[in-house]
Amino acid sequence: MKILEVKTKGARFFVVAIISALAFLGCNEKPEAKKPKKTQKPNILFIMSDDHAYQAISAYGSKLIKTPNIDRLAKEGMLFTNASVTNSICAPSRATILTGKHTHINGKIDNLMPFDTTQVTFPQIFQKNGYQTAMFGKLHFGNNPKGVDDFMILPGQGFYINPDFITSKGDTTITGYVTDIITDVTLNWLKEERDEDKPFMMMYLHKAPHRPWWPTPEKFKEFTKKEFPEPETLFDDYSNRGTAAKTAEMNLFTHMMYSHDSKIRPELLEKMGDKVTPKVEEFKNGFYGPYGRANREQKAKYDEVLDEINAEFEKNWPTMTDEEKMRWKYQRYMQDYLACISSVDDNVGRVLDYLEESGLAENTIVVYTSDQGFYLGEHGWFDKRFIYDQSFKTPLIIKWPNTIEPGSVENEMVQNLDFAPTFLEAAGIEVPSDMQGESLMPLLKGEKEKWNRDAVYYHYYEYPSVHMVKRHYGIVTKEYKLAHFYFDVDEWELYDRLNDPHELNNVYDHPDYAEVVEELKQKLKELRKKYKDSPELDQKYIDIYKKMKAEKENDFW
Known part of the structure; x- marks a missing residue:
């Protein structure tokens, strides 16, 4: 065992790891950037967050949060306004992205049905065609990703605080915040592990902002002081809709959990008893599962904010109207969800800065997307799953210097099904005939007349x-x-x-x-x-x- 102190932007954390896994670390030492060798094939940096609603990106007109670093990609590249998924749930979406096939073909129709491991993924194809490949962050299904030379992935959903990771050299736990750590490892690979004689295809995959939303202590403190505008449909009664909307169990008021989601301590709920209405069934360890991973120093920082939230809840909840409770839950939701996104944006900025400083930006396609959309109180909901827009649509921004017109906006119907064939064509690699997506190259090159899809x-x-x-x-x-x-x-x-x-x-x-x-x-x-x-x-x-x-x-x- 060895303990390393690693400094990150604005914080320090300690790494406890098996010696064989330490090659992934040491990531924030800042050696002088090496000038990359020119390669004919473009590098590809695929950045994906989990459950990042397009409504929470300022380039999409968000009134909730500023995301200056993600916005940089939109200013320098193309923003898609009608990008969507084929199946709005995490693992199936990822399987579609990797294979370029609908979930009924690759087998991953839901989060528990097995993926068809005979399916070929696009990283495998890149690897066979001379690309160096890497994957860091959240995969969400399978513990041994195919087609990547280097990987460090979260098991399952992973944790925000002091997360565990799976690597080719063994499992490890790293003390710190998951979004920062994934970025540290990504930057370390770009600086120290990358083969400068090969183009690279890297998947930089964030856990955030997936539920339950635990920000850094600093963002937690900052965002709980903010108040956010409510969506027009927060109090939707689902009239003029069918059975599905009326029976879904994702309403903020009736289904969002006090401990797991709003950070109310279980012992306070027990103390208040029948004063807590409406009654909501909690996940076992919904609060202490995430919070319990924090060390003493981290807990002290979280407790400063948690004490305020819990004191306010105990004092005010019993006398609040149902409408006031709905509004309180919405604010608590937005405070934590958006704080997690703020960290994603900060860290995306770190990577974009390095690409610029190193000269890699000139020949790197950068993609920012999410595995699907998410409800931010629209129709009174959280989560996703529906074909309705906030779930079905997903952010998609692509930057490709000297190919994509900076600041361009595209409203054609595109899907995550299209990512794999697009990346392959951009790299000059033959697209397998059984992939069901369509390459976005005509749109990226401004040749819209060659695009003929009118429905997804x-x-x-x-x-x-x-x-x-x-x-x-x-x-x-x-x-x-x-x-x-x-x-x-x-x-x-x-x-x-x-x-x-x-x-x-x-x-x-x-x-x-x-x-x-x-x-x-x-x-x-x-x-x-x-x-x-x-x-x-x-x-x-x-x-x-x-x-x-x-x-x-x-x-x-």
Whole structure:
């Protein structure tokens, strides 16, 4: 064992690691940057956060937070306003990104169904074609990523405070904050481990801002003093919508947890007893699981803020109206969620600064995205899963010097399905014929006339499960969104995206939209056939679910 003191921006932490794993560390020593050798093929830096809503990026017009470093990419590259996912949930989204295939093809339809390990991922293809490859941060499925020369990944969801990591040389625990640590390791690789004679493809993957939202102590203190504007639909009553919206379990007031989410200590909840309403079922160790990882010094810093939050809650909660409680939960949610994003933005800035200082920026494609969107109180919700915009849409910003026009904005319908073929084509590597995505190269090069997609396909499977969002599939164009909810219901919803941007009115049965429904249903059939999805596959996955549920005595999900 060896203990290293590593200084990070604005903080210090201590690394306790197996000696064989120390090669990943020492990452904030600042050796003189080496001038990179020119390579014909571009480097690719793929930056992905987890559950980062586009509404929380100032380049997308956010009124909640400033993200100057992510905005730098938009100013120097292309911002996509209609980027979306094929299945709005973490592991399936990542499987789609890696394979360029829909989840019903790669097997990862939900967070628990196994990934088809015979599938070839784009890092494998890059590796075979002379690229040096690396992955640092959150993968979320599998502990041995394929196609990467170097990796250091979080097991499962990972922890914000003093996280564990899996490496090719053994497991290790690092004292510090996860967003800072992932960046330290990334920078160390770029500075010390990279082969200057090869182009690189790096995946720099943040855990933040995934639930439960634990910021650094400094951001925690700063953001709890802030108040954030409420979305117009915070108090949505789900009228003019179908069963799915009415029965989903992701409402801030009725489903957001006091300890796990709002940081109320369990012993205070027990002390207050029936004064705490509405009653919400808590995760076991929802508070002490994350908080308990902190050391004495870290806890002292968190306690300073936690004491204030808990004192305010004990004093005011019993006399607050339901409306006031909803607003309080929203503010607590935004304070922690946005504080986590602020750290992501700071650290993205560190990496972008190094690319500039080292000269690597000149030949590096930089991508910023999230594994899906997220609800920030819209419709009264948190989480994702739905085909509705805040869940279905995802941030996507791409910078490519001398190819992408700086400051450009693109509104074509693109998906995470398209990332793999785009990266491969940009690197001059043949795209496998079984990839289902389309390369974004025509859009990146300003050749929109060569882009002919007018609709995208979506399919969500994880039901019954946490948050209880019903299974559904659908088609989305710039103008309309048609979705079919199935399994225990048979309901259709149609939204006019241009005239009803908040998606408040299901016009499926409105006579004025009869022709639209007929046309979109036909297009939906064609898309399902194109992507090899079908009613038979729907039933196959339902049968698998029922069998697994029975075998696990209702504990499958």
